[in-house]
Amino acid sequence: MTDPLGWGGIIGQMMVQFAPTLTALIATFALSITYKRRLGLYGKLFDSTIGMIGLALVLFWVYTAFFAGVLDLIATHDPLDQSASMKKKLPGTPYSKLIGKADPEAGAYYILGGDNLGRDVFSRVIAGSIKVILIAPFATIFAFMVGVTLGLPAGYYGGKFDTVLSFIANLVMAFPVILLFYLLVTPEIVHTGIPVYMAAILFIFPVIFLTILWQSRYYTQPAKRNIYVGITLVIGLWLYLGIAWDADPLGLIRFPPNLLVVFVAVVFVNAPTVFRIVRGLVLDIKTRDYVAAAQTRGEGPWYIMLWEILPNARGPLLVDFCLRIGYTTILLGTLGFFGLGLESESADWGKMIIDGRKLLSANILHIAIPPALALLSLVLGLNFLADGLREESLRD
Amino acid sequence: MLLTALCLTLLVFYLTNLAPNLEKLAKTQGNFRMTDEEVTTYLANHGYAQPFLAKYGQWLGVLPGYVIIGHDGQTRAKCAPESGVIETAPRFCGILQGDWGQSSVIKKDVGTVIADKLALTGKLMFWVLVLMVPSALLIGVLAGMREGSRTDRTLSTISITTSATPEYVSGVLFIAVFASSAVGLKWFKGTATSAMDHATFENFFLPVLTIAAYGMGYIARMTRASMAEVMTSQYIRTARLKGVSFGNIVVKHALRNALIAPFTVIMLQFPWLLNGVVIVETLFNYKGFGWAMVLAASNNDIELLLGISVVSVIVVLLTQLISDIGYVYLNPRISVT
Numbered sequence: 217m218t219d220p221l222g223w224g225g226i227i228g229q230m231m232v233q234f235a236p237t238l239t240a241l242i243a244t245f246a247l248s249i250t251y252k253r254r255l256g257l258y259g260k261l262f263d264s265t266i267g268m269i270g271l272a273l274v275l276f277w278v279y280t281a282f283f284a285g286v287l288d289l290i291a292t293h294d295p296l297d298q299s300a301s302m303k304k305k306l307p308g309t310p311y312s313k314l315i316g317k318a319d320p321e322a323g324a325y326y327i328l329g330g331d332n333l334g335r336d337v338f339s340r341v342i343a344g345s346i347k348v349i350l351i352a353p354f355a356t357i358f359a360f361m362v363g364v365t366l367g368l369p370a371g372y373y374g375g376k377f378d379t380v381l382s383f384i385a386n387l388v389m390a391f392p393v394i395l396l397f398y399l400l401v402t403p404e405i406v407h408t409g410i411p412v413y414m415a416a417i418l419f420i421f422p423v424i425f426l427t428i429l430w431q432s433r434y435y436t437q438p439a440k441r442n443i444y445v446g447i448t449l450v451i452g453l454w455l456y457l458g459i460a461w462d463a464d465p466l467g468l469i470r471f472p473p474n475l476l477v478v479f480v481a482v483v484f485v486n487a488p489t490v491f492r493i494v495r496g497l498v499l500d501i502k503t504r505d506y507v508a509a510a511q512t513r514g515e516g517p518w519y520i521m522l523w524e525i526l527p528n529a530r531g532p533l534l535v536d537f538c539l540r541i542g543y544t545t546i547l548l549g550t551l552g553f554f555g556l557g558l559e560s561e562s563a564d565w566g567k568m569i570i571d572g573r574k575l576l577s578a579n580i581l582h583i584a585i586p587p588a589l590a591l592l593s594l595v596l597g598l599n600f601l602a603d604g605l606r607e608e609s610l611r612d
Numbered sequence: 613m614l615l616t617a618l619c620l621t622l623l624v625f626y627l628t629n630l631a632p633n634l635e636k637l638a639k640t641q642g643n644f645r646m647t648d649e650e651v652t653t654y655l656a657n658h659g660y661a662q663p664f665l666a667k668y669g670q671w672l673g674v675l676p677g678y679v680i681i682g683h684d685g686q687t688r689a690k691c692a693p694e695s696g697v698i699e700t701a702p703r704f705c706g707i708l709q710g711d712w713g714q715s716s717v718i719k720k721d722v723g724t725v726i727a728d729k730l731a732l733t734g735k736l737m738f739w740v741l742v743l744m745v746p747s748a749l750l751i752g753v754l755a756g757m758r759e760g761s762r763t764d765r766t767l768s769t770i771s772i773t774t775s776a777t778p779e780y781v782s783g784v785l786f787i788a789v790f791a792s793s794a795v796g797l798k799w800f801k802g803t804a805t806s807a808m809d810h811a812t813f814e815n816f817f818l819p820v821l822t823i824a825a826y827g828m829g830y831i832a833r834m835t836r837a838s839m840a841e842v843m844t845s846q847y848i849r850t851a852r853l854k855g856v857s858f859g860n861i862v863v864k865h866a867l868r869n870a871l872i873a874p875f876t877v878i879m880l881q882f883p884w885l886l887n888g889v890v891i892v893e894t895l896f897n898y899k900g901f902g903w904a905m906v907l908a909a910s911n912n913d914i915e916l917l918l919g920i921s922v923v924s925v926i927v928v929l930l931t932q933l934i935s936d937i938g939y940v941y942l943n944p945r946i947s948v949t
Contacts, residue, residue, distance in 0.1 A: 394887055398905075402633075404912075569780055581792060588780075592777055
């Protein structure tokens, strides 16, 4: 029986576990600062303290999720493995098992203690990060694709199309988000297949977006156009069938239905806001001279929207993208907090927080605090990053 | 506005009336070991098996309420109470007649449930606004007064931090620090259940602070931006050159113009605050409007859920209206002609 770790030992152990992440982080920063003058907007980020802090926090979790998810480093235990003798044990308690044999490859300590079922809090926080880093950026990208594909023509053409879409967007935004989650993310709704239909509608937008993007640019060079559009359609529709309909002809891509609902719900909540932002930007930009010049040249409306207006709206959109990933992370946590859309065992920051909350009154803090701080640091990092980007892009 | 409310309730109605949800409702109301046939008869007896639009019309009060002679020989009518006389019951009973229906979880009239819960949440919101608005405006004005100064940077960082902290994180951290004996500061209570009857500083401050902190950062950032913009304008420079003191400029000249934008933002924050209320009420076990929403949604209590969505949509749309009117009032350059 080894002695429990003190606070110094706990921090030391965490440093050891996070070593790959920290090494990668330091390497990234060293390289970026050396070459920052040649890296455009990304390099400028290293001129602002707040942007650097933000980037460091975000990269920390990205690297952690990468090393834990792909290379199976960092986490010390299986996030689902329960040990009866480790229930509610304090941080730094040596690992033991009451029933069955202890995994010989598992770490010697529960660095941040055990939760109410005797699972390792540290490993669960790490496992939770994989989920967030996987879902949040992609859900945000999808929401942006939907919002951009609909917001561009709505702002550019106006008229009935705009009126109808704005009405729908306002409708979704007037809905309390949590009520929407409660109505959409339940096993009963999954049963009716509504999420699949919603996914079918929402997920076709990236394919449409990219196809129009290439078509409007290269329709004068059919050879190049055919290659780009062809590649987009083949890969896009393949992913589309696999993700939305679970009908991948090759059987390679599958998306657990549980996760699909969460994904769809988050995209659905974010898309109307993106739509509104894009529409507002287009209304502003379409009065500029270069748009008039393109119109006089006889460019098609989609070329003007995608290759003249959109690139000039990139600053605000990039900032909003960072903020929106943070918001999506908060939404994922909210879903977990209300126990929606996950298996009861899975490691999810929101779920861990609400589970730990119940024990706060019993003076057990180490279950709720680590996931809370993890979520906080990631969202904070994204917000700082957005702030740094805004500052630096305004300086141009 | 009416159209939005109608569409939203129709949507909620559709989602709650999906077959699996009705089956769940039947099982929670009857018993969990019902067979499929029992579920079907239960739903038919209680009027759930009618066509979807007919049910919606009845709920709204534009179609007469159902009178069904059940498979067990008992007659049930929507407009008559559980054991009431059916003959004397009115024909129409929907929200247009002021009848919000019966909650299946709380076993009370939805109208009274919502009124009770709204009063509790109103109390919470009132204190949130009392705490949030002045401190947010103060932070924003102080930061925007001298743009780029050390105060500005510190306060801006603080406001980014609070607006990036979701309620369930800040709430848990507050409870851990201020309410548990592990840290030692037992200043406040970790639950607000007792605050429903008589709220004291001790049991009510943490939930209020949790909601206020989240909304505060955003309002403060907006105030700062608008204050910074006003401070660079011509008339402020003129005032400075005339020798008006800095304090006087800020209070008498800049403040009114700088507060136009934050006012709109505060009003538009309401939908977000509503979300925060749901989380905080769950977290602190304060049985108000948000708590009722979670209860209704997790039990598929159709009529309570509809009532709640109607109320929350009205709140959202009303605040939008108020923000438009207030904008005109605060900004003399825009007039309603």
